[in-house]
Amino acid sequence: MRETCVPTGVELKDTGFGYTLSLIGGKYKMIIMYWLSENKVIRFNELKRSIGTIPYKTLSIMLKELEADGLIMRKEFPQIPPKVEYSLTDRGLSLIPLLTMMCEWGEKNSPSALEAVHR
Amino acid sequence: MRETCVPTGVELKDTGFGYTLSLIGGKYKMIIMYWLSENKVIRFNELKRSIGTIPYKTLSIMLKELEADGLIMRKEFPQIPPKVEYSLTDRGLSLIPLLTMMCEWGEKNSPSALEAVHR
DNA sequence: CGGTATCCGAGAGGATACTG
């Protein structure tokens, strides 16, 4: 076991867990990352429609944070109408195996809510 | 890619991500799980001291939720002074590989905050 | 020892309207 994972007397954000969670925790970030990994490149409203329930404001904030953390890239095309493409960075890509595990564990171990998805 | 990970028009809590996060998201649950995986069995105040910053109330709530979700077991010894031991269930144990990945990614990719831990 | 009860503040998340 890696004892650096469970240090005592250290700020939680300075643990591996805390840092990783601060980047991809929250309700939407993993979903966003996963859509990016599926589409290589995706536009703002496309992403918004895909996720459905997320408000513009929240999506906007999430994308800004993911970009600031170096997990995604934002490419703006100066034209009318505007066009912006989002994609994963290498750093973001390196998180995909982790996301896959999260997703698979959740699917295998969810009580029943996910049944509908598989039908 | 598993398209069930990124469904459209489905409640987020009904995705693999959403479900897994609902169980081990938040500031402390992963840390608690990890301490349990290190110690097999641990007592309430021992855990409290290990984590340090967590308030009694919060620890209490987290343990209740983890138990309700079937990830940990609570064994109470009816004696004076009281004694309660917490340990991982098999289901909880199955999450450890995921926690290890979270921890390791965080350590590798943190800007610098974790340096101190490794010295 | 192993908790509860109470109160509180900050921030995440959400709905709606507006803009270059």
Added chain:
DNA sequence: CAGTATCCTCTCGGATACCG
């Protein structure tokens, strides 16, 4: 199209005090 600007709610987490 790709966002901002407000405003609002609500849960998480935190501090302190008390109990069997």
